[in-house]
Amino acid sequence: MKISEKTIKRLEETARTIRQDVIKMVTQAESGHPGGSLSETDMITALFFNVMRHKPKNPQWEKRDRYVQSKGHSCEALYSAMARCGYFPTSELNTFRQIRSRLQGHPSRADLPMIEASTGSLGQGLSIAIGMALGLRISDIRSRVYCMIGDGELDEGQVWEAAMSAAHYELDNLCAIIDNNGLQIDGWNEEIMNTAPLPDKFRAFGWHVIEIDGHDMSEILGAFHDAERMKDKPTVIIAETMKGKGVKFMENKVEWHGKAPTKEQAVIALRELNG
Amino acid sequence: MNINNPIRKAMRDGYGEAIVELAKRNKDIVALTGDLAGSLKLDEFKLRFPDRFFEIGIAEQNMMGIAAGLASTGKIPFVSSFAMFVAGRSWEQLRTAVCYANFNVKIIGSHAGLSNSRDGASHQNLEDFAALRAIPNLIIIAPCDYNETKKAVHEAARIKGPVYIRFNRSETPILTEEKGRFRVGRAETLREGNDLAIISCGAMVYESLVAAQELAKKGIHARVINMHTIKPIDKEAIILAAKETKKIVTVEEHQVNGGLGGAVAEVLSQNSPARLKIIGVKDRFGQSGALGDVMKEYGLTSESIIKEIHDFYWK
Numbered sequence: 001m002k003i004s005e006k007t008i009k010r011l012e013e014t015a016r017t018i019r020q021d022v023i024k025m026v027t028q029a030e031s032g033h034p035g036g037s038l039s040e041t042d043m044i045t046a047l048f049f050n051v052m053r054h055k056p057k058n059p060q061w062e063k064r065d066r067y068v069q070s071k072g073h074s075c076e077a078l079y080s081a082m083a084r085c086g087y088f089p090t091s092e093l094n095t096f097r098q099i100r101s102r103l104q105g106h107p108s109r110a111d112l113p114m115i116e117a118s119t120g121s122l123g124q125g126l127s128i129a130i131g132m133a134l135g136l137r138i139s140d141i142r143s144r145v146y147c148m149i150g151d152g153e154l155d156e157g158q159v160w161e162a163a164m165s166a167a168h169y170e171l172d173n174l175c176a177i178i179d180n181n182g183l184q185i186d187g188w189n190e191e192i193m194n195t196a197p198l199p200d201k202f203r204a205f206g207w208h209v210i211e212i213d214g215h216d217m218s219e220i221l222g223a224f225h226d227a228e229r230m231k232d233k234p235t236v237i238i239a240e241t242m243k244g245k246g247v248k249f250m251e252n253k254v255e256w257h258g259k260a261p262t263k264e265q266a267v268i269a270l271r272e273l274n275g
Numbered sequence: 276m277n278i279n280n281p282i283r284k285a286m287r288d289g290y291g292e293a294i295v296e297l298a299k300r301n302k303d304i305v306a307l308t309g310d311l312a313g314s315l316k317l318d319e320f321k322l323r324f325p326d327r328f329f330e331i332g333i334a335e336q337n338m339m340g341i342a343a344g345l346a347s348t349g350k351i352p353f354v355s356s357f358a359m360f361v362a363g364r365s366w367e368q369l370r371t372a373v374c375y376a377n378f379n380v381k382i383i384g385s386h387a388g389l390s391n392s393r394d395g396a397s398h399q400n401l402e403d404f405a406a407l408r409a410i411p412n413l414i415i416i417a418p419c420d421y422n423e424t425k426k427a428v429h430e431a432a433r434i435k436g437p438v439y440i441r442f443n444r445s446e447t448p449i450l451t452e453e454k455g456r457f458r459v460g461r462a463e464t465l466r467e468g469n470d471l472a473i474i475s476c477g478a479m480v481y482e483s484l485v486a487a488q489e490l491a492k493k494g495i496h497a498r499v500i501n502m503h504t505i506k507p508i509d510k511e512a513i514i515l516a517a518k519e520t521k522k523i524v525t526v527e528e529h530q531v532n533g534g535l536g537g538a539v540a541e542v543l544s545q546n547s548p549a550r551l552k553i554i555g556v557k558d559r560f561g562q563s564g565a566l567g568d569v570m571k572e573y574g575l576t577s578e579s580i581i582k583e584i585h586d587f588y589w590k
Binding site: 066068108109110116117118119120121124125126127128129130131132133134135136138139141157158161162164165168 | 340
């Protein structure tokens with residue numbers, strides 16, 4: 001597949017805007033999860049601004065592609081992408097984690113109906129995505145379902161129950177993305193709970209596995225395109241990413257998993273993201 | 276109904292028949308199970324609607340999540356397993372993936388209470404009311420017989436939102452009529468009386484009716500209320516009973532903590548205080564045995580109920 005330089009550039013610019021929103025949101029909320037939001041941003045950008053068929057002005061469009069944010073804590077990047085697509089005003093991003101906001105600390109479908117699922121309790125999103133993929137299939141709707149999974153939440157047994165069932169039901173309309181930034185709250189994945197070797201595990205579970213650099217827009221688009229052509233197997237894109245990507249003092253630092261920068265730090269971060 | 280020689284039929288048969296009736300009329304009805312299709316009487320559904328039947332294997336947490344996803348695409352999933360697993364193992368998936376999102380999922384818990392008697396405590400659920408009553412958006416129903424189970428399943432499909440229905444494994448007496456609509460949240464008085472009121476649910480309604488019949492012979496006229504909906508509970512029926520009889524007894528196949536008795540106590544203490552006796556399993560785990568022996572051991576037979584009510588009444 002040939003992707004134009006112009007498309008790549010435009011998506012990279014959008015990703016830069018989303019990263020800025022992430023920093024602004026967590027700073028304003030004095031809390032949140034910048035590290036994981038910054039690591040997944042490029043994939044979310046590719047999905048919402050290029051890959052997925054959806055209509056922000058008609059969020060309940062039956063034939064839309066679905067997106068499930070299993071790593072619900074990193075919802076800042078998702079909220080920003082949705083606002084920038086036109087699902088709701090970008091001014092609403094200021095209400096993130098504030099009282100009576102639709103932008104809950106973890107995604108809440110009852111509050112924000114254009115969110116497909118209520119997630120945040122880790123390990124649950126892939127099962128929900130499978131339900132969507134099955135429901136679409138028996139309704140003869142050829143939409144696709146995307147599910148963003150954190151590497152840390154692979155510790156949860158439910159993810160592997162889900163992995164088994166997605167392959168069992170041959171859900172080729174399902175594509176999982178693993179934001180493999182290597183860090184979880186208490187430290188490096190391999191020290192907390194070693195989930196390696198991930199590609200082998202997913203292959204053994206019957207999945208089509210694609211490994212990419214999760215910050216290379218052309219690799220990201222190529223992987224989603226490849227996934228779409230796969231028949232009779234679900235696809236998992238294992239994306240090598242960096243926690244805190246784009247903000248030097250946050251990069252690969254576990255302490256930025258669930259902490260907001262001070263106003264002064266935010267200024268530095270935004271200056272860097274402005275290029 | 277002939278209380279002394281009733282016709283018996285399993286509530287789970289009512290479920291299996293009702294879901295087929297529903298599926299014939301509504302193509303959005305789907306069923307999921309975790310390796311318990313036979314126990315949940317889903318064989319006919321599976322045969323007639325193979326595209327809408329999902330075997331998830333022994334993985335209830337995954338099953339509950341899948342149900343949430345199916346509901347998001349407009350399906351009406353019936354998640355079917357033993358009450359212990361569907362209300363216990365996947366409690367948090369039910370809370371967060373289903374109820375928090377207010378998805379239209381129906382959760383069917385069979386083999387509830389002590390009815391799975393030979394299997395012992397690991398498979399007997401005496402805690403589901405307590406565990407589920409605290410979850411917002413969830414409606415909890417415990418039908419008392421085969422007919423009421425059928426009606427409750429039909430009614431649950433009409434409701435847009437999560438509903439939990441729990442029932443027994445065993446064949447239990449048929450007490451209610453085949454016809455007539457089941458009203459969620461509206462208790463039914465099955466026997467009039469003003470000396471005290473027995474509020475019961477599930478298979479214990481029959482035991483309560485037998486107890487009331489015997490008590491009447493001793494001059495104690497008990498009202499028997501079938502509180503088939505545990506949540507939202509029928510406050511008015513409880514308050515009225517408290518005002519008219521002054522003494523309330525609850526009977527349930529559940530722990531005495533946090534179940535029907537707890538729900539009734541919450542209503543009484545805040546609205547119309549009355550003397551209350553909660554009959555149920557007294558903070559113990561169940562055990563294996565023949566059904567009759569187990570029910571006797573845990574004091575859930577009409578004989579035990581009569582004795583407890585007698586002591587309570589004259590105290």
